[in-house]
Amino acid sequence: MTKNHHKRCFIAIALSESNRTQLSQYQQQLMPHLSIQVSAVKRENLHLTAAFLGKISSDQMLQIDRYITEQHFSAFEQPLQQLAYWPKAKVLCIQGDAEKALAHIVHSLKLMTSHLNLYQTQHEFRPHISLFRAVSEPAALIDKLPALTEAINTKARHLTLYESISSTQGLIYKPLQQWPLQP
Numbered sequence: 001m002t003k004n005h006h007k008r009c010f011i012a013i014a015l016s017e018s019n020r021t022q023l024s025q026y027q028q029q030l031m032p033h034l035s036i037q038v039s040a041v042k043r044e045n046l047h048l049t050a051a052f053l054g055k056i057s058s059d060q061m062l063q064i065d066r067y068i069t070e071q072h073f074s075a076f077e078q079p080l081q082q083l084a085y086w087p088k089a090k091v092l093c094i095q096g097d098a099e100k101a102l103a104h105i106v107h108s109l110k111l112m113t114s115h116l117n118l119y120q121t122q123h124e125f126r127p128h129i130s131l132f133r134a135v136s137e138p139a140a141l142i143d144k145l146p147a148l149t150e151a152i153n154t155k156a157r158h159l160t161l162y163e164s165i166s167s168t169q170g171l172i173y174k175p176l177q178q179w180p181l182q183p
Contacts, residue, residue, distance in 0.1 A: 006055035008164045009176070011068075011109060012047040013078070013102075013156045015129070020046050022152055023094075027131050030092070033145050038092070039133045045173045047162070048078065048129050048154055050102070051109035054119030061161070061176075067112045068159060068179045075181040076101035078127055081151035085135065085142040092135045094148060095128035101181075102127060102156070129154075157181055 015023070024043050031040065056064070080096040098106065106125045113120060129152065135142075161177040 006057050007061075007176075009053045009056050009061075010049050010162055010164065011051045011053065011064075011159055012049045012162055013154055014158070014160050014175070015046050015048070015154060019152055019154055020044075023129065023131065026094075026148060029146055030131070033141070034092075034132065034135065034137060038135050038137075039170075041130050041132065042170065045171060046129055046131075047160075047173065048080075048127055048156075050106055050159065051113060052119055052121060053113060056118065060116055060118065063116055064112065064161065065177060065179075071108060073105050073108070073159065073179075073181050074101045075155075075157050075183055078102050078154045078156060079151040080127060080129060080154065081148055083142075083145060083147060084126075084128065085137075085139065087139070090133060090135050091130050092132040092142070093128040093130045094152060095126050096151070098125060098127050105159070 020043050023046050027040050031038075053064070076099050078096065078099050080094045082095050083092070084095045085092050103125070110120075112118075158178045158180045160175050160179075162173045163176050165172040165174055
């Protein structure tokens, strides 16, 4: 990466294969109830975002690495069990209440993004995994969708820095770096 080249990035919790399988099956279950315009999030792109960073430089990437490496973030499990529709973002997702360790990580990353003059969200953090984009179904239909039969329990053992790349095949989330969480 050249000094002036910026990458669109975010920090997230990668999902296990069993989580991806469970979510893919749920997407298949929901698909017949949704309009054909919706876009299912690809299995390999399913993740739980902790912080969206926006466009970052190589210098900022080094600062992010230094900051996260110095932290003592703990591993955790995050249950997600509630189907939610975010009409403004046109996203159908599953969400839950943030576990204490995740809330601490998100708060710390928010301080870091502020210090580095990176993207600052105006929304309160809600742990979620996006399942579909471009959803414009009426709320009445969303309320009738099949519920998740059992919670998705994400076991967070590391944080991952991803680059978001737009391609002719759609979005690709390329892992750039990982940091282990303390057991």
